Amino acid sequence: MAERSYKTDALVLSSRPLGEADRLIELLTWERGKLSAVARGARKTKSRLAAGVDLFTYGHYQLHRGRSLDLITGQEVKEHFTAFREDASLYPFGLFLAELAGRLVRSEEPAPETCRLLLEGWRLLCGKDLDLTGRMLLCRAFELKMMSSTGFRPHLENCLLCHAPETLYFSPSQGGLLCRRCAGGDAVRLSAGTAALARRLLQAPLEQVKMLRPLAQQLRELAAIAAAFRRYHFDIGELRSLQLIKLLNPPSR
Amino acid sequence: MSFPEPLQKLIDEFSRFPGIGPKTAQRLSFFLLSRPREEAAALARAILEAKDKLFFCSLCGCLTEKDPCRYCSDPRRDQKLFCVVQEPRDVLRLEQTGHYHGLYHVLHGALSPLDGLGPEELRLPQLLQRLVEKEAEELIVATNPNVEGDATAAYIASLVKPLNIKVTRIAFGLPVGGDLEYADDLTLSRALEGRREM
Numbered sequence: 099m100a101e102r103s104y105k106t107d108a109l110v111l112s113s114r115p116l117g118e119a120d121r122l123i124e125l126l127t128w129e130r131g132k133l134s135a136v137a138r139g140a141r142k143t144k145s146r147l148a149a150g151v152d153l154f155t156y157g158h159y160q161l162h163r164g165r166s167l168d169l170i171t172g173q174e175v176k177e178h179f180t181a182f183r184e185d186a187s188l189y190p191f192g193l194f195l196a197e198l199a200g201r202l203v204r205s206e207e208p209a210p211e212t213c214r215l216l217l218e219g220w221r222l223l224c225g226k227d228l229d230l231t232g233r234m235l236l237c238r239a240f241e242l243k244m245m246s247s248t249g250f251r252p253h254l255e256n257c258l259l260c261h262a263p264e265t266l267y268f269s270p271s272q273g274g275l276l277c278r279r280c281a282g283g284d285a286v287r288l289s290a291g292t293a294a295l296a297r298r299l300l301q302a303p304l305e306q307v308k309m310l311r312p313l314a315q316q317l318r319e320l321a322a323i324a325a326a327f328r329r330y331h332f333d334i335g336e337l338r339s340l341q342l343i344k345l346l347n348p349p350s351r
Numbered sequence: 352m353s354f355p356e357p358l359q360k361l362i363d364e365f366s367r368f369p370g371i372g373p374k375t376a377q378r379l380s381f382f383l384l385s386r387p388r389e390e391a392a393a394l395a396r397a398i399l400e401a402k403d404k405l406f407f408c409s410l411c412g413c414l415t416e417k418d419p420c421r422y423c424s425d426p427r428r429d430q431k432l433f434c435v436v437q438e439p440r441d442v443l444r445l446e447q448t449g450h451y452h453g454l455y456h457v458l459h460g461a462l463s464p465l466d467g468l469g470p471e472e473l474r475l476p477q478l479l480q481r482l483v484e485k486e487a488e489e490l491i492v493a494t495n496p497n498v499e500g501d502a503t504a505a506y507i508a509s510l511v512k513p514l515n516i517k518v519t520r521i522a523f524g525l526p527v528g529g530d531l532e533y534a535d536d537l538t539l540s541r542a543l544e545g546r547r548e549m
Contacts, residue, residue, distance in 0.1 A: 112465060113497070117370040143526045149535030153498040178537050183501035186509055190464065197465060338464040345470060346506070 102163050103171070106130065109216055110155040111200040115141060123151050123170065125159065126199055126216060131207040135161055135168040147173055154179040154192055156217060181224035188223060190342035191233045195219045195240055201334040202248050211247045215240060218304050227308045230347055231317065235307040237343075238320050239299035241328070246300060250331045254297045265293060270326035286326070292319040358384070410481065412457035412474050413442040422446075422455055429453040431488040435478060435507060437461050437495055445493065453491075456481065461499040462506060473503070475510065482516055489517040496523055 108125035111132070116122040121140040125133050137151040150157045150173030160172035182192040199216050203209045219240050223233060242252065253274025256263050265275035267285035275293060276285050295316050299307070312320075328334070354362065358380060365376035383391055407413065408420035415421065422428060422442070432453030436442060442455050458473045482490060490511055494500035508518045524542035525534055534542070 114466070144529055146533055146535075149537050175536060180537070183498055184505055186462070186502050186506035189462070189498075189502040189505070193464060338467065342462070342464040342469055 103160065104163075105158065105160050107156075107158050107176070107213075109196075109213060109220075110151060110153050110157070111196045113151055113153045119145075121147075121151050122167075124200060126203060126209060126213055128210045128213045129208050130205075131209045132200060132203045132205050133168065135159075135170050136164070137170040140170075149178075150175045153196065154182045154220065156220075177221075179220045179224045182220075187230075187346045188233070190339045190346060191223050191237060192220055193339035194237050194337065194343060195223075197337050197339045198241060198244055201337070202244050202332065212244065215243055215247075215304065222305060222307070231312065232308050232310075233347075234317055234321075235299065235310055235312065236304060238296075238317075238324055239302075239304055239307055241324050242296065242300045243304070245327065245331070248332075250327075252296070252300070252327055254293060254300060265290075268293070268323045270323065270330040273327070273331070284326070284330075286323065288319055288323060289316065292316045292323075296320060296323070407439070407457075407459075410477075411442075411455045412439070412459060412477070413455055414439040427452075430485050432491070433478075433482060433485075433487050433489070434491040434493055436493050437500065437503075441493065451491075453489075454481075454485070458494070458503070461494055461503040463499045470506065475507070478507075479510060479514070482511065482514060487516050489519060491519050491521060493521045 106125075106127045106129060108127045111124040111126050113124075114122045116136060119139050119141045121137045123135050123137055125135060127133060137145075137147045139145045140147045140151050142148070147170055149155075150159070151170060155175060156177040156179075158174045158176060159170055161168045162171050179192060182189050195216055199212050203212050219236060222228060222236055228236060245251065250273070256275065257265050257277035257280055258272060258274040259280040260277060262277040262279070265277050266287060267276040267278070267281035268274070268288040269276050269281070269283060269285040271284050275288070276282075291313070292315075295310070295312050298310065299320075353359065361380045361383070362373070362376045365371055365379045366373055368376075371379070383394070404416045405414050406416075406418070408415045408418055408423055410419045410423045413420055413422065417424075429452055433456055434445065434451060434453055435456045435458060436445065437458050437460060439457050439459075442457060445451050445455075456474070456478045458475070458478075460468045460473055462468060462470065462473070481487075490507070492504040492507055494503045504520055508520075511518050522545045523538065524545055525531065525538065531539075
């Protein structure tokens with residue numbers, strides 16, 4: 099018979115009020131993927147669970163299997179990402195990473211790569227090294243890597259139909275770059291610089307985003323093809339955190 | 352087992368309340384049935400009266416039976432001091448302390464895009480307008496001390512500081528009666544940051 103209690107390291111993806119004083123938590127774990135759990139009494143000021151079940155927390159959790167939802171019985175915080183609380187313009191970037199991870203990872207499926215990426219992403223965002231461009235690039239890199247880790251890696255090396263090295267288009271439905279001869283359907287123009295940038299973001303470690311200096315046009319193209327690719331291949335609807343990123347971080351004129 | 356239709360209807364209605372499951376709904380229904388008719392009628396009247404007579408104050412957004420509410424229309428309150436809270440019930444909670452004598456502003460939520468709450472859904476333009484009109488000197492941000500509340504506080508500060516109005520955040524620290532030993536790191540570090548001279 100399976101143990102009723104278990105322990106796991108996890109990242110808190112969301113934390114919502116439930117009933118009188120409880121919280122419904124969505125955890126991303128290395129071994130069990132995404133899971134929902136209840137933290138009883140976590141909204142009371144003297145709760146010992148409260149600090150560990152807030153969004154943007156990395157911690158070690160003790161849980162008890164319930165009939166429908168598991169119960170959090172203990173927690174030990176390993177890392178609080180407090181910068182997301184203190185900087186309103188940074189907050190939606192952390193949310194974007196959490197929202198995307200939450201939508202793409204399934205329950206009961208190990209997600210070590212996503213956990214590693216999310217932890218690294220939150221750490222980089224909370225560091226002092228990234229300006230607005232760096233934050234935007236980090237989101238794109240995280241998105242490309244997440245889609246790749248779930249089996250939908252965009253083809254960014256050459257034309258995915260004839261393998262010609264020179265590409266000018268990106269097709270969301272076909273899943274990659276196309277040359278002038280093969281382009282058709284939903285293919286959109288994509289500059290060579292943006293294609294190279296996307297390749298770099300997909301292959302290089304996340305932390306390298308701070309060394310890149312893309313043009314505003316490249317950032318716009320990248321966001322557009324990432325969104326189109328996500329819409330076509332993942333049935334996850336619009337990401338709400340993206341709207342807040344745009345609202346709180348208007349492009350400078 | 353099925354209940355008589357009027358009883359089932361009552362149970363179903365109670366079940367719609369937050370935190371009330373089917374068992375509690377049954378218990379409440381049986382309790383109500385065991386009481387005299389007048390008590391049930393008084394309860395029904397109280398529900399309808401609250402529903403009919405209460406609404407949100409057009410100025411501060413708290414629950415009231417007259418507009419403007421008793422806080423906004425009280426000239427004895429400090430007209431230059433504002434306190435912003437998330438929900439109308441937070442106003443009542445602060446009033447119970449008897450320690451605050453300024454004006455209120457209720458946001459009706461906190462920044463939480465995953466729940467569909469962005470800056471446009473909060474009553475922020477009204478707040479800025481009131482602060483300017485009243486020539487406010489201080490704004491106390493008393494949103495909840497969680498991620499959404501803190502991010503909302505940071506956002507409000509970024510909007511209000513350019514108006515040359517002092518923006519303060521309610522203090523964070525140890526709950527009265529609690530043991531230091533059981534406090535979490537974040538609360539303890541905030542309590543240390545917010546320490547004051549004795």
